[in-house]
Each structure stands twice: as structure tokens, then as C-alpha cells.
Amino acid sequence: VxxxxxxxxxxxxxxxxxxxxxxxRWIQEASHEGGLPEDVAAGLDHALHExxxxxxxxxxxxxxxxxxxxxxxxxxxxxEVEVEDDGRPFDPRLVPPPLAPVSLETLVPGGYGVAMMRHxxxxxxxxxxxxxxxxxxxxSLAGNLEQR
Amino acid sequence: xxxxxxxxxxxxxxVSLHGRMDIAGVDAxxxxxxxxxxxxxRRVIIDLSGVDFLASIGVRSILQNARAMSLRGGALAVCCxxxxxxxxxxxxxxxxxxxxxxxxxxxxxxxKEA
Numbered sequence: 001v002x003x004x005x006x007x008x009x010x011x012x013x014x015x016x017x018x019x020x021x022x023x024x025r026w027i028q029e030a031s032h033e034g035g036l037p038e039d040v041a042a043g044l045d046h047a048l049h050e051x052x053x054x055x056x057x058x059x060x061x062x063x064x065x066x067x068x069x070x071x072x073x074x075x076x077x078x079x080e081v082e083v084e085d086d087g088r089p090f091d092p093r094l095v096p097p098p099l100a101p102v103s104l105e106t107l108v109p110g111g112y113g114v115a116m117m118r119h120x121x122x123x124x125x126x127x128x129x130x131x132x133x134x135x136x137x138x139x140s141l142a143g144n145l146e147q148r
Numbered sequence: 149x150x151x152x153x154x155x156x157x158x159x160x161x162x163v164s165l166h167g168r169m170d171i172a173g174v175d176a177x178x179x180x181x182x183x184x185x186x187x188x189x190r191r192v193i194i195d196l197s198g199v200d201f202l203a204s205i206g207v208r209s210i211l212q213n214a215r216a217m218s219l220r221g222g223a224l225a226v227c228c229x230x231x232x233x234x235x236x237x238x239x240x241x242x243x244x245x246x247x248x249x250x251x252x253x254x255x256x257x258x259x260k261e262a
Contacts, residue, residue, distance in 0.1 A: 017171055024168070024201070042201070042232035049170065049203055100241035104215040112204035112240040119239035 006075040007034040015056050015066035015085065020049055027072065027081065034074040040139055043120030047137045048081050050113035051092070059087020059133070077142060078122075083135045090133060091126040092117060149173035150198075153184045160191045160256060166198030169206030178209065185213050190222040193255045197228035202236040214246045227255035 009030040013019040027048050031041035048070070056063050069084040097118070098111030117124060117137060125136035149167035156162055163184055167173055185192050194210065196202070214224040225247040229237060237248050249255035 020170060021168075021172060024170070039231060043235070045201065046203070046232065046236060049201075053171070053203070053205075098240075101211070101245045104211075104218045104245045107211060107215055107245060109208040109211045112207045115239045116204060116236060119235060 006073075008071065008073045009033070010069065010071045012067050012069045013052075015060070015063040015068050015087075017053070017056055019056075019068075020053060023052060023070065024049060026070075030072040031074075031079070034072070034079065036074060036079055036141070040079060040141065044079060044081060044137065044139060047117045047120040048083070050116050051083055051135055051137060054090075054092070054113055055083065055085050055087060055133075059085050059090065063087075074141070077140065079139045079141060081137045083133075083137075085133050086131050087133060089128050091128075092135065093124055093126055149176045151177040151180050151184075156256075158256070160193060160259065161185075162193050162195055162252065164195040164198060168201040169199050169209075170201060170203040171205050173201075174203075174205050174209045181209070181213060182216075185217050185222070185224065186220075188220045188222065190217060190220070191259050192217065192222070192224050193249075193252060194224065194226045195228050195252065196226055196233055197230065199233055200230060202229075202233045204240070207236065207240045207242060210246065211240075211242065223259055225249055225255040225258045227252055 011026050013023055024045055027045050031044060052068060055068060060066055071082040073080045092114050095114045098115055101107045121137045122140045123138040127134045152164045154162045217224050227249040228251055242248060247258035249258060
């Protein structure tokens with residue numbers, strides 16, 4: 001764990017739930033190749049999974065035939081995953097945090113995906129660029145990884 | 149994903165999950181997990197030590213089972229999560245409603261407190 005040479009990898013996937021497993025393997029390999037610490041790699045895997053699952057489920061009335069482009073970049077300072085889709089505009093930063101559950105009886109499960117995206121990143125970026133959504137999940141590699 | 153259940157001497161059922169608990173993973177174990185937690189008054193500890201990835205759908209599955217068990221007078225606790233899985237549980241506030249224990253004996257102790 002140490003190389004942290006600048007690295008850029010890109011993949012395009014079908015917008016379907018079946019793409020999530022291969023995408024997970026891809027981000028793990030890219031993280032490994034980039035020399036990311038294991039906890040950072042596992043966190044990015046989780047954040048990316050939730051981001052792409054949301055897109056597949058909600059970006060289009062029918063996701064069939066659409067594609068999602070994912071780009072991984074890292075250097076010594078940070079790791080970043082960018083996700084591009086041509087679905088309806090959606091800025092996950094505007095989703096309010098879910099209410100913390102208080103009892104099993106009153107529990108309404110849901111909203112955990114965006115909470116996980118926030119938890120495992122230091123910064124979430126979003127831009128609408130023409131017909132594209134461009135989401136970035138950024139994790140700093142400086143300093144306090146151990147304390148997270 | 150794989151599921152194994154093991155009856156403990158004190159009437160508690162330990163359910164060990166293995167693999168990636170994403171949509172495909174939850175699909176693979178959902179029926180069996182519901183079946184082993186179904187009996188009235190059942191006390192179950194889910195051992196997450198074999199789970200290396202917990203998606204939001206996996207969180208939902210744990211909470212839905214916990215709620216169903218609670219309605220039938222049973223109880224669910226989880227234990228032994230790896231660091232990243234423990235972080236997922238924390239980000240969803242699971243510990244507010246389901247005991248999250250570091251190990252099996254701490255999970256067992258949560259049933260005695262209740």
C-alpha cells in the first residue's frame with residue numbers, strides 16, 4: 001500500500017442492476033492498482049455501488065439501453081470516482097439525511113444509500129452538463145484515515 | 149452469498165452470513181433468513197464476520213427481519229462486523245434499534261439486558 005502514482009481508469013457499463021457486481025470488481029481492482037488503503041477502497045466500493053444503484057433505479061423510466069460511464073482517478077492526495085449518466089437531473093446532495101431510526105415499530109427502512117455515499121466520502125460533487133449528470137465521489141488520502 | 153445457522157446451548161440461534169450482501173446476495177439468502185428467524189419468540193444473532201460488503205439493501209433486510217421478529221416476541225442482534233461493515237451499520241443508525249456487538253458473547257449479553 002504505498003505507490004499512489006497518479007492513475008486513471010474508465011469503464012462504461014449497461015444501466016442495469018446486473019452491472020453492479022462487475023462494477024464492484026472493477027473499482028476494487030482499480031483501487032488496488034492505485035495503491036489505495038483497504039479501508040478507502042472498501043468505502044469507495046460501497047459509495048459507488050449506492051450511487052449507481054440509485055441511477056439505475058431512478059434516472060430513467062426504463063434504464064434499458066442506457067449506459068453509465070465511471071472514471072476512477074487517484075493520486076497521492078485523493079481518490080475520486082466520477083459517474084456520468086444521461087438520465088433525469090438528480091443531485092444527491094439535496095437529499096436530506098434520513099431520520100435516525102428510533103424504534104423497530106416505527107421504522108420506515110430507506111434512505112441509507114445516500115447516507116452511505118456521504119459517510120464514505122469527504123466530498124460529493126454534482127454538475128448537470130447538457131443532458132448529462134456528472135457525480136463525483138471524492139475521498140481525501142491525506143492524514144487522518146485511521147481516525148475515520 | 150451463503151447462510152449457515154447453528155443452534156447455541158442457550159436457545160439462541162447463530163446465523164452466519166458469508167459474502168457480498170448486495171442485491172444478488174440478499175436475493176440468495178432472503179428466504180432462508182426469513183425462515184430461520186420466523187418462529188415466535190426466536191432469539192437470533194447474525195454473525196457478520198464473513199460479510200465483506202453491506203449495501204443499503206442488506207441494511208434494509210437486517211432491519212426488516214429485526215422488526216418482524218420483534219413483532220413476534222423475538223429479538224435480533226448482530227455481531228462481529230468487519231470495520232467497513234461496522235461503518236455501514238453506523239451510517240444507517242442500525243445500532244439505535246438493533247444491538248450491534250463486537251463479538252458473540254457481547255451479542256448474547258444484549259438479550260439478557262432486554
